[in-house]
Every structure is written in structure tokens, then in C-alpha cells.
Amino acid sequence: MELALSPEDAAFRDEVRAFIKDNYPAEMRVANPETDLSKEQMLLWHRILHDKGWIAPLWPKEYGGPGWSITRRFIFEQETTRAGTMPPLAFSVTMVGPVIYTFGNAAQKTKFLPRILSGEDWWCQGYSEPGSGSDLATVRTKAVRDGDHYIVNGHKTWTTLAQHADWIFCLVRTDPTAKPQSGISFLLIDMKSPGVTVRPIITIDGSHEVNDVFLENVRVPAGNLIGEENKGWTYAKFLLGNERTSMAGIGRSTRYIERLKKIVKAEIPEDDPAHLEFIRDIARIELDVLALEATELRVVAQMARGIDPGPAASLFKIRGTEIFQDITELTHRAIGNYGLAIREHPVSANHFMPGPDYGHTASEKYLNSRKLSIYGGSNEIQRNIIAKAVLGL
Amino acid sequence: MDIQFTEEQELLRSSVQRLLRDQYDFDARRKIVASEEGLGRRQWDEFAELGLLAAPFSEAVGGFGGGPLSTMIIMHEFGRHLVVEPFVETVVVAGGLIERAGSDAQKQAHIADIIAGSKLWALAWTEKGSRFDLATVTTTARRDGDDYVLSGEKTAVIAAPWADYLIVSARTSGHRHDRGGVSLFVVDRRAANLDLQSFRTIDGRRAAEISLRGVRGELLGLEGEGVAALEACRNRAIGALCAEAVGAIGELNDATLDYSKTRKQFGVTIGSFQVLQHRMVDMFIAHQEALSLMQHLSLSLSEGKAGLSRLASGAKSKIGYAGKFVADQAVQLHGGMGMTDELNVGHYFKRISSINIQFGDPAYHVLRYAQLDAVA
Numbered sequence: 112m113e114l115a116l117s118p119e120d121a122a123f124r125d126e127v128r129a130f131i132k133d134n135y136p137a138e139m140r141v142a143n144p145e146t147d148l149s150k151e152q153m154l155l156w157h158r159i160l161h162d163k164g165w166i167a168p169l170w171p172k173e174y175g176g177p178g179w180s181i182t183r184r185f186i187f188e189q190e191t192t193r194a195g196t197m198p199p200l201a202f203s204v205t206m207v208g209p210v211i212y213t214f215g216n217a218a219q220k221t222k223f224l225p226r227i228l229s230g231e232d233w234w235c236q237g238y239s240e241p242g243s244g245s246d247l248a249t250v251r252t253k254a255v256r257d258g259d260h261y262i263v264n265g266h267k268t269w270t271t272l273a274q275h276a277d278w279i280f281c282l283v284r285t286d287p288t289a290k291p292q293s294g295i296s297f298l299l300i301d302m303k304s305p306g307v308t309v310r311p312i313i314t315i316d317g318s319h320e321v322n323d324v325f326l327e328n329v330r331v332p333a334g335n336l337i338g339e340e341n342k343g344w345t346y347a348k349f350l351l352g353n354e355r356t357s358m359a360g361i362g363r364s365t366r367y368i369e370r371l372k373k374i375v376k377a378e379i380p381e382d383d384p385a386h387l388e389f390i391r392d393i394a395r396i397e398l399d400v401l402a403l404e405a406t407e408l409r410v411v412a413q414m415a416r417g418i419d420p421g422p423a424a425s426l427f428k429i430r431g432t433e434i435f436q437d438i439t440e441l442t443h444r445a446i447g448n449y450g451l452a453i454r455e456h457p458v459s460a461n462h463f464m465p466g467p468d469y470g471h472t473a474s475e476k477y478l479n480s481r482k483l484s485i486y487g488g489s490n491e492i493q494r495n496i497i498a499k500a501v502l503g504l
Numbered sequence: 505m506d507i508q509f510t511e512e513q514e515l516l517r518s519s520v521q522r523l524l525r526d527q528y529d530f531d532a533r534r535k536i537v538a539s540e541e542g543l544g545r546r547q548w549d550e551f552a553e554l555g556l557l558a559a560p561f562s563e564a565v566g567g568f569g570g571g572p573l574s575t576m577i578i579m580h581e582f583g584r585h586l587v588v589e590p591f592v593e594t595v596v597v598a599g600g601l602i603e604r605a606g607s608d609a610q611k612q613a614h615i616a617d618i619i620a621g622s623k624l625w626a627l628a629w630t631e632k633g634s635r636f637d638l639a640t641v642t643t644t645a646r647r648d649g650d651d652y653v654l655s656g657e658k659t660a661v662i663a664a665p666w667a668d669y670l671i672v673s674a675r676t677s678g679h680r681h682d683r684g685g686v687s688l689f690v691v692d693r694r695a696a697n698l699d700l701q702s703f704r705t706i707d708g709r710r711a712a713e714i715s716l717r718g719v720r721g722e723l724l725g726l727e728g729e730g731v732a733a734l735e736a737c738r739n740r741a742i743g744a745l746c747a748e749a750v751g752a753i754g755e756l757n758d759a760t761l762d763y764s765k766t767r768k769q770f771g772v773t774i775g776s777f778q779v780l781q782h783r784m785v786d787m788f789i790a791h792q793e794a795l796s797l798m799q800h801l802s803l804s805l806s807e808g809k810a811g812l813s814r815l816a817s818g819a820k821s822k823i824g825y826a827g828k829f830v831a832d833q834a835v836q837l838h839g840g841m842g843m844t845d846e847l848n849v850g851h852y853f854k855r856i857s858s859i860n861i862q863f864g865d866p867a868y869h870v871l872r873y874a875q876l877d878a879v880a
Contacts, residue, residue: 390871391871395825398870398873399822401818405796408800412508416508430793494782494785494786495781497785498778498782501788502788
């Protein structure tokens with residue numbers, strides 16, 4: 112399905128398409144890019160996009176964004192995801208960057224924004240804590256003012272790719288007496304500060320994406336506070352809003368469905384009754400994708416006319432993640448007995464993995480994608496948001 | 505992708521809305537359904553007066569050239585009001601077939617009457633055992649002079665008891681399931697040797713079993729090319745039915761949401777329960793997705809894009825399942841009231857159930873969608 116494009120936008124699409132084809136690094140085309148690439152490898156494409164001026168589609172031109180229209184941003188998103196490119200680190204570019212240029216002071220903008228764009232700084236997100244998951248406003252990590260510093264103590268968790276991070280943006284409690292939402296501040300912390308410890312959490316797929324981050328008497332310059340003290344909840348919500356909008360994942364789902372079809376064709380004979388079951392299940396998922404894509408295009412067309420979808424955008428997170436989970440589950444089922452096998456991490460060619468290549472990541476993808484309905488505000492929280500803000504319940 | 509209506513389309517929509525609001529509330533509909541004939545001749549005249557019956561036809565045959573988008577606009581509103589009159593059967597299906605396949609003489613003879621509201625039509629394609637396959641036809645047509653003579657049985661022909669004319673599919677050559685050899689015929693519903701056994705449908709409309717024992721019919725389109733014509737016609741009919749279903753889904757969601765904000769149990773409104781809130785969010789999402797797909801299909805139909813059959817089947821299936829989900833939940837959330845004939849909710853449920861049978865159910869169309877992919 113395609114957006115009706117003006118000749119200029121169509122030319123832009125062709126330009127993006129050609130640029131990806133000519134420039135996407137071959138060494139990033141590995142079995143499972145999300146878990147198999149080193150930090151340096153992940154940054155290859157980031158730097159190429161930076162050199163081109165395309166690293167931060169969302170950002171205003173004055174801060175280094177390309178100054179694209181909504182339509183062009185969408186085209187870029189569509190082309191990059193359809194081509195299966197690894198998106199630049201969201202925590203840096205999509206999350207903390209916009210918070211800094213929207214709520215940060217001049218010094219913070221000058222210091223951080225160029226280093227986000229260049230890939231020099233790698234950011235991670237210090238939101239969740241052991242006792243604060245969906246109920247994020249109860250964060251207990253404390254920041255106590257001490258002269259021109261804050262002393263930070265606490266425990267952040269589920270911190271994605273913290274093992275690579277130079278900086279962490281944290282929600283910290285600066286007023287323990289206020290209501291939960293109004294005592295929180297948004298603080299930027301250097302990961303090299305004394306007292307910061309990162310401990311890996313291995314997830315059910317065997318990979319190391321997330322971590323515990325312990326903060327013990329970490330001294331943070333007061334200049335690293337974003338905006339006003341105790342207004343952090345506002346900035347946090349702004350950031351989560353940015354996170355939800357690009358979660359439909361149409362390009363990725365479409366690629367995985369094509370792959371699934373090939374696997375079914377190779378694995379399941381047409382006279383096997385299971386074949387028809389797979390055909391039907393795949394068709395239903397394809398239609399789920401088609402309906403979500405049509406909805407995304409409808410919303411993009413509306414946004415281009417200045418109509419904001421608002422909290423209804425939560426539906427993209429809900430449906431996009433549910434659909435991808437369905438696809439990975441079906442793929443895992445399609446490879447049959449080889450669904451028992453799983454790659455060992457860290458991945459190495461020396462480990463034996465049975466069965467055809469196309470099935471090698473099916474188990475880990477199936478397991479890993481269970482996270483999708485949990486992170487970024489669980490799908491239950493997203494439903495709460497629509498119920499309250501759209502349906503008025 | 506999102507349809508920004510033209511001024512003309514906005515006008516069409518608001519005038520249909522006004523007409524239905526003034527003359528087609530739930531009580532008015534109830535009286536129409538309970539009447540002997542089961543349809544509102546006066547309402548049909550109003551539709552003609554307003555130009556609805558002319559809207560999708562091309563200007564060349566006396567229409568307004570609105571195409572599938574005007575059908576979408578009209579049917580979406582009709583879905584919200586549970587309109588029973590045979591707009592799809594007469595205008596979209598029969599009118600569309602005559603406009604595309606008919607001779608100049610046939611166009612002149614029939615389209616003006618359809619537009620004027622003076623003639624009603626029905627399509628007789630289903631037979632016992634044909635289920636949803638357009639090519640499974642045993643009714644025969646034998647050439648006799650300039651005309652043909654038809655014999656066979658047609659089943660569950662919606663709107664036939666109201667119709668002045670039928671379009672009948674019959675075999676001019678080949679075997680029972682052959683795609684080739686099926687032709688379409690215009691038959692006078694009151695012709696000699698044509699028997700009708702009328703019955704009520706679950707959604708308050710009328711249909712009939714039809715028996716043809718040597719009935720004279722006039723060929724519509726090319727001999728042996730009937731299935732292709734029917735397929736294209738079905739795509740347009742699906743576009744209309746999908747819009748109707750989306751209109752009904754929207755009404756059910758509004759009604760359910762309103763009810764959940766007023767109905768109290770355990771001392772609180774039932775809309776305060778999270779399990780019901782999440783259910784209604786899923787109903788909201790189902791509606792949004794169905795609406796998007798409806799627009800996508802209607803736009804594709806109006807642009808005459810390739811792969812229309814696959815898209816139409818996909819939309820029929822996805823919107824069919826969405827409708828079933830919303831209708832099930834709307835009845836469930838209304839509790840005992842949802843079961844009553846008095847409340848409109850059950851009537852939307854029944855209309856959606858009926859749409860989900862017409863021209864193929866969601867399970868049929870999801871497989872067809874998959875099979876057309878394999879062919880492509």
C-alpha cells in the first residue's frame with residue numbers, strides 16, 4: 112500500500128531507497144542484528160546517516176534535523192524499515208534528544224545534541240525500577256541536592272544496552288514529600304561517574320540486551336538537571352509520547368511475513384492438513400498488517416493536514432506489537448522440531464546449530480518478542496490510556 | 505490515503521445524514537420492517553429524489569459519476585441506520601452490471617428507471633451447494649430465437665420479493681463448476697413459469713427461493729463471460745457492504761460506550777471496570793482498522809487498481825471478523841438488554857451477521873485472499 116505522493120516526494124522516496132541500497136553496511140546484515148552486532152557495528156549506519164544529515168528525522172532544522180515534512184518523515188521511516196536497516200539508537204535520537212532540545216537549557220543543547228547526532232554519546236534510559244514498572248510515578252531513586260551537585264542513590268532496571276552507554280537519563284525523586292508525580296526530576300548522569308555499576312540481565316532468549324544499573328552515592332552536577340526540579344514527570348510523559356508513534360512496525364512485520372511464507376513453503380507439504388492452517392493464519396496476520404498500515408497512512412495523511420491523532424496513537428503500539436508476536440510465534444511453529452534448538456549467546460560461528468539457516472533465529476525471536484507487549488508502557492497501560500483519554504472512561 | 509472528501513461528497517454525506525435522521529430512526533425502521541411488504545416505498549422515493557440512486561452511476565448513463573466513493577458514503581450512513589431497502593442489490597449490483605456489461609439498449613431500458621426509483625432489482629446467483637462460489641451453477645439457459653429459456657433453482661435471493669427484475673446466472677455451456685460457460689440474464693420477476701417462495705431474513709429483510717421452469721431471459725453481457733462480470737460486481741458489492749458494516753460497527757461502539765457510562769452495578773458505572781474498558785478499547789481499535797480498510801478498498805475500487813479481487817476478499821474477511829467481534833461484545837456488554845428485540849443493538853448484531861454471509865463469509869474470503877496471493 113502506498114501513500115499518494117507528489118512528484119517531489121516520489122523523487123525523495125527514490126533517493127532514500129537508492130541511498131540505502133548503496134550505503135547500508137554489508138557487515139550489519141547478520142542473522143539477528145538486534146542481538147548480534149557489536150556497538151561499533153551498530154554505529155556504522157548511524158555515522159553514515161549522520162554524514163548525510165538524515166540521522167534525526169524528528170528534530171527541527173536548527174538542532175540538526177533535516178527539516179522534513181510529516182510525509183517525508185513517514186517515507187523515510189517506511190523505506191528504512193522495509194529495507195530492514197537497523198534504526199539508530201532510539202534512546203539517543205528519538206527519546207532524550209527531543210527532551211533536551213525542548214526542555215533543556217542552552218548549555219545542555221550545545222553540549223549534548225551534537226554528540227547525539229554524531230553517535231559519540233550512547234544513551235540509555237533510567238526509568239524502570241524493581242518496584243516501579245507500569246506504575247512509573249513511584250520511582251524511588253533519590254537525588255539529594257548537595258551544593259552544586261546531586262547525590263543519587265537507587266536501582267534502575269531493564270535498562271536496554273546500558274552496557275554500551277556513555278550517559279543515562281534518569282527519573283529521580285527530588286521531593287519525597289510531594290505526590291508521586293510531582294516530586295520527580297529528569298537528570299542526566301554520566302555512566303563513567305564513580306558509583307555507577309551495570310549488571311547484565313540475561314533474558315529468556317539467551318541474549319544480553321537489558322541490565323540493572325546501580326547508583327551508589329553518584330555525584331551529578333546540578334547543571335545536568337533538565338528543566339525545573341520536580342517537573343520531571345512532564346518531560347517523561349513527553350518522551351513516552353514520542354516513543355509510541357512509530358511502533359506500528361509495518362515494514363518489519365511485512366519482511367517477517369515474507370520470510371514466514373518461504374519457511375512454510377519449504378517445511379510443510381501442501382497435502383499436510385497443517386499447510387492449510389498455516390495459510391489461513393498467515394493470511395489473517397497479513398490482513399491485520401494491511402488494516403494497521405491503512406490506519407497508519409490515514410493518520411499520516413491527517414497529520415499532514417495538521418490533525419494530531421493524540422493518544423489514539425497508542426493503538427499502533429498495541430496492534431504493532433501483537434502482530435509481530437503472532438508472526439514470530441507462527442514462524443517458530445513453522446520450523447517444527449527445530450524449534451527446540453536455540454543459538455548460544457554471545458553468538459559465534461563455532462557453535463553448532465541444527466536445521467536450515469532460515470530457522471536459526473526463530474526460537475530466540477519468538478522468545479525475545481514477548482517483551483514487546485511489556486515495554487514502552489505495557490499494552491494494558493496503552494489500553495488504559497485509550498480508555499481514559501479517547502473513550503472518556 | 506485518508507479520504508479528504510470533496511465539497512460534493514461532503515454535501516452527499518450530510519444530506520444522507522439529514523434524511524436518515526429525519527425519516528429513518530429506529531422506530532420508523534421498525535414500522536417498515538413490520539409492514540406487509542417489508543420495505544419503505546416512500547423512503548425509496550426519497551432516496552431517488554435526493555439523487556442517491558443516481559450517485560454512483562457515470563454521467564454517460566445519467567448518473568452523477570460519484571463511483572465507489574459515493575457508494576461508500578451512502579452505505580456507511582445506511583449501515584448506521586440499518587436501512588433495509590435494496591440499494592446494494594438494485595443500484596450497486598444490478599445497476600453496476602447493466603452499466604458495465606449491458607448493451608446500449610439495456611442501459612437505456614433500465615438505468616433511468618433505477619435512478620428514478622421506479623424499478624427494484626435483485627441478483628440470483630446462489631444455488632443449493634454453490635455456497636460462495638460464483639462458478640458453481642447448474643441452472644441452464646438454452647437459446648431460443650433472440651432470447652434464452654432458463655431452468656433451474658436459485659436460493660436465498662435477497663430482495664427478490666421486492667424486485668421487478670432479476671439478474672440470473674445460468675449455464676450456457678460446460679459443467680457444474682466450470683468458470684467458463686456461465687452467462688447472465690435479465691429476467692422479469694413476474695414472468696411466466698417463475699415461482700417465488702418468500703421468506704424473512706435474520707436482519708429483517710426479505711429473500712426468496714426461486715424456481716425457473718422455462719423462463720424467458722435476455723442475455724446481459726457476453727455469453728460465457730458471466731463469472732468474470734460477477735466477480736467484478738462482487739468486488740463493488742463488497743465495497744458497499746464493508747462500508748455498511750463499518751457504519752454499523754461505529755453505532756454499536758457509540759451505543760456500548762454510552763451504556764457503560766450510565767449503567768450501574770455494584771454501585772458504580774460498569775464503564776469503570778477495567779476488563780470492560782479494555783474490551784471497549786479493542787472495539788475502538790477494530791472500528792478504526794475497519795474504517796481504514798474500508799477507505800482503502802473504496803479508493804482502490806474507484807481507481808480501478810490491479811488486484812481488486814484479493815483486496816476485496818481481504819477487506820470482507822477482516823471487516824467481517826471485526827464486525828463479529830464488535831457485535832458480540834456490544835450484546836455482551838449490554839447484558840440482558842442486548843438480547844431484546846426492543847433495543848437496536850441486537851438488530852445491528854443481526855445485520856452484521858447477515859453481511860457476513862452475503863457474497864461470502866470471512867472464513868471463505870480469508871482463504872480466497874491467500875489463494876489469490878499464491879496465484880499472483
